Amino acid sequence: MNKISIDYEKKSIERGYTDRLLRIDLTRQAITVETIPAATKEMFVGGRGYCLQLVYDGTSAATRYDSPENVLALAGGPFCGESGFAGTGKFIIGSISPLTGTFCDSNVGGWFFPLVKNAGFDAIAVTGKSLKDVIIFIDDERQTISLEKAPATDSSLLGAEELVENWRGSAKPSSIAFINAGIGAKNTFFGCINSVYYDKRRNRCRAKQAGRGGLGTVMRAKGLWGIVVKSDLGTGAGNQPADKQRVRAVGSQLRQVIKQVDPNELRLGQQGTTSLLDMMNNHDILPVNNYKFGRDERQKEVSGKIFEEKVFSQKHPDGCFPGCTLSCTKGCEAATLTTGPHAGRTVPVDGPEYETAAAVTNLGIFDIPAIMEYAWYCDEYGFDTISAGVTIAFLIEAFQEGFLTTDDTGGVELRWDDQKTIFALLHKMAVGGDDFSRAAGRGIRHLKGWISNRAAGRNGLQREEIERQLELFAMEAKGLEFSMYITKESLAQQGGYGFALKGPQHDESWLIALDQIKNEMPTFAEKAQALRWFPLFRTWFNIAGLCKLPWIDVRHPDAAATDEPAKNLPTVEWYLELVNSTLGTHKTIDDLLAESERCYLLHKLINLRQGFGTREFDRIPLRAMAPVFLDEFHSRRDYYIGQLQELGVATVNRSDEELLYELQEHRRKQYEILTDTVYAEKGYDKHGIPLDETLERLGFTAPEYRAIVADARERTQAGRAA
Template sequence: MAQINLKEIKCVPYQPVEVHQGYTDHSLHINVSNNKIKICDIEEKIKQKFIGGKGYDLWLMWHAVSGTTRWDDPENAICIASGPLGGVPGYPGGGKSIVTTISPLTGAPIDSNVGGYFGPYKKFAGFDVIQLEGRAEQDTVILIDGIENTIKLFHAESIPGDAYELSSALTHHFDEKKPGNVSVVTAGPGAENTYFGCLNFSWWDAGRKRVRYKQAGRGGIGTVFANKKIKAVVARYGTISMKNNQPADPEALKTVTRAYAKEITTLDPKQNRMALVGTTHLVPIMNDHDCLPVHNFKFGSHPEGKVIGEETYEHLFDKGFDGCWKGCAVACSHGVKDFSPLTGPYKAQKVFVDGPEYETVAGCGSNLGIFDAHTIIEINFYCDAYGLDTISVGTSIAFVMECFESGQITLDHTGGMDLSFGNRFNALELVHQMAQGKGFGTIVGKGVRRMKEIFVRDFGADPDFLQDIGMESKGLEFSEYMTKESLAQQGGYGLALKGPQHDEAWLIFLDMVHNFMPTFENKAEALHWFPMLRTWFGLCGLCKLPWNDIVPEDNKETAEPAKVIKHVAWYADFFSAVTGRKVGPDDLITMSEAVYNFQRIFNLKMGYGTREHDTVPYRAMGPVTNEEYESRAERYDTQLKETYGMDITAMDTQAKVAALRSKREEQYELLKDAVYTRRGWNSNGIPTVATVKRLGIDFPEVLKVLEANGVV
């Protein structure tokens, strides 16, 4: 066990507030610049309008920052909340935290939904949401102790560097006898040296007697955490039961919890087997439907795709319960036991690896041309240990590899590393360099948007080509789905508030495979309700997977199978049972609309949030190169002839690429128009005054931002 030396610098006792119907109605504010600790009441009107979770985070952040605040300014806040439904044991996916900050990658609010026990422990200790701000002079550890009812700040005088060692050491340090009472949030050295650092949220795996981890990955939240010199935030709490949330209707809560858990344990083995293989079940599905990113999203499938899918990981994952919250029936947080890395500081040691999940397999595997499960697991392990987002790591390295193969960068630029697709050891070397802030990795760690600028300015690369193949939007790297043949998913990425992350709108299957949304209006409607439901999970402290990754057996027979309406009704019952606020399925959409539109206006406040920022690189829409077109020539030729009525007889491949591009870019702009109209936004993508009034978010400061952008 790694040794630590913490010097207590402040201790504030507090009188804990019991949770009532899912809420404590209190927030905790810690400024690490001056070590001030403040506990505040949450107003009833804010509770009613912003619900909890992501809503509370955004409200606190709005008042913490100005329109000119940068990610590394001390006033930039990191806010962590769960929600009124967070912490119900046994309810599938009921242990989530939602983290927000101003992103180093995008300059706008970023949010990440993450498992582990921290969110519930923090709430039961007395706080619906915590806000961290300032910048400490030296490494700081924060303890929220819900057993002894104290908030403590420590200077870390001796502490492990990586997230794995640190989380384990702090868990045992703060409760050696009952490590299950402790959850740790920490980053790692990679977060200090890149723009896409992640946060690891821990829980104690009693069966394996070890600390386990989930990641708040997207947008560089860990980078902000490290910049503030916060080494860890620790929550400590004791026994958990359904009584902790003091639900309004305990019997109704038991009924809906049992029904949902029973359905999942019955149907998951027949459907995606997530309790056995997690999200790796998606790999062969995506590969079969030409949606698995290969070679920087150039292609959508590969003959070797099956060797990095569920059949492989089913044998590699350690057997046992793998829920990242108490009693979650989905239990999809699998890991690999006694894994021996081939490189880096853990070389030849036996370690436990949490993951990989689909995004890591696709991003750090197929998208890099790496079809070796061992390498993917090793990249996964080091990204977690270093505090690096595997999605941004994978998409950034994929961009570098295509730039290398196309001659945009050379060995002179990479420090002599051959970064061709499939070069697995140099991909690992880049991960180590990023974490250490050394070599070519320092450039890769800045993310795709900044790499495009550097490659053009310093290396003479072609700016138009880099713009087409650099898979980022709003500054955030794409998550790992091919969208060329799904206009709805192109919109799901380009119109997402924080950037191209699938958790806001995952429409690719509903659009491409099931053809549930053939018209612009259908797509626009889906791009309204789908993000609203996903937002609602973030307001309440819930996981998104149980909603539509496991579906009722009669779901296809319902009027709107895409919505999985039986589950939506259960979520409404769940909310009503805990909070006493009676809602139906349609109310979940309305509740989310207020927060969703508020976040769009928050983007506007920070200088973003208009039509020009809702773009995607052309590769997300169609083939950039002749090679891409010719790999799917029959498909594209048919579309040009039958969909667009073009005579292509005399066209060479380059002319066909240009013709298809013109049509697809036009379609994307039309989709924007349809979505803006459905959402109640103007043609520039800004919510109208009528919309904010309808939603009850017409606060003076909101109207002021709209007015400054010509909306009155």
């Protein structure tokens, strides 16, 4: 293709905003720079809010992930790039997802969006489709935006340093950052997007991932290889807060608490999020064998301490952007691959995050080299480590339970802890190798139908019955695979997953530790209230463009003396100070929550418009609520019997089958009661549809919003009639 290029006049950052949107239509090869209206800023703030608004405006009920009009939206927030405060490298990518069919977003760190913002843009919206793979190049030095031929590689990580060398000219390597997605993102529905930046301390490129929802798949379906930005933060004007000294002062207070607390608690600075492996295993929350079990003796072979002492290179502070002294972005410099197209090659590996390591324990594998290999290949292929791993775990269990045979799998027997077979399937999925791996690459929601069709008639079972049985342990909701926490014993986290608007991903509501480990919301009412407050405050982080870990994983010592320690309100106050000293405002915590609630409601409305969003889509599989099979029940039999006795259930002279059934029914009922209570808290009717007064309270009074809600009500009524 011929290079298409425009000149632009850079708008400097002022009080956290440039107020500019970069819009690219790949079909028309049109590049435009637009002003973001003040009303949009007021209503949706930035980050996820901007992504929601761009996707809502640009798409319709008929839009699918690969429709040309689908919008791939990217946005930082007003604090993105503020190096005086921890956790400011984050940005959000959102789109209509191939897995869920509605809006899904993922947050990711690194230098990419701070550089984009420095180059003059608060948001990017990509629409259309290019026939040949292209890149978008934002060049702050020349003040040009161009559409160019993509590099001739489907690698995501390999060769990244050469690309930086090629693109940087005389600029520093750290002036280049880019996003891309590998070949696996092209061939599956769970493609992730890598955010690649040059780390001068490690003298190599590193990558963070926007993992969830198949956003890399959307990008590759558009013929977009990636987006490159070249901008020098050294010559930029920073985030230009209204009061720089106040920002620096509050940032330094937060850093003091991080320094004081983290080394004695989670040790994120030393172990990254692998420290959660120990915590989750100790509390029966670590997924093992498709979430069947929550604890395994072998976990000691993959402990956070081993990662700290034997795997991670600790010479360098590892923040994913300057200013973050929590420094959880760990990695190793040399892991030798043993499988796949790069077997024998020694590579640096970023991470693994807890989620990636737990995706491997969920396959029955407790082996650090295997975890590192899985992490590297998933990033290189552009796979979401969660969806890829959970999908394979589901397939293994379906095989073990007799719903799949070697006739379906291309002759392969699927077993737990079978590294050879599991990695072979991963490599096949990346290239769409055969019918089975192509079906696997579409995720669990698709696989339930695929397996049921193939297995219909075997063992005398009808298609519908097979699907019903698969649903008991198919760990997806809304089309998204569950993230890596066993929720059977935490009603709060069941709701946290079930009511999450994008599907069961913990970033909307990570209540498992607060509920099950710290027991900070013991009553039903406290759990229900938490399911309103925490999703809103966590959403605020995503619209602000901030990392949540310095808030949720580093408890301020003074929080213990507050009425609700779980909210970590002393640190929340510091975030409020960041807001007001950056924007020059006098906002309150309630104002921040109101901003979140508006964005949250817009997400709900998109879900409803796309045909989802009602109560049936908030249901979760039985395995997320209770043990499904007897061996699961037996693994904690005394505990479950104790629970049944506390509920007043007679347990003497009854079979374990009967007791398991009683437990399952109790858990199912609890979840339905929780649903009713949380809907009332959120201002929804019993079908999960926002009430008119909720729309009004949050300013969604335009007829188009009312029409979406009216249509959803009609659908639920028709469903009842049917």
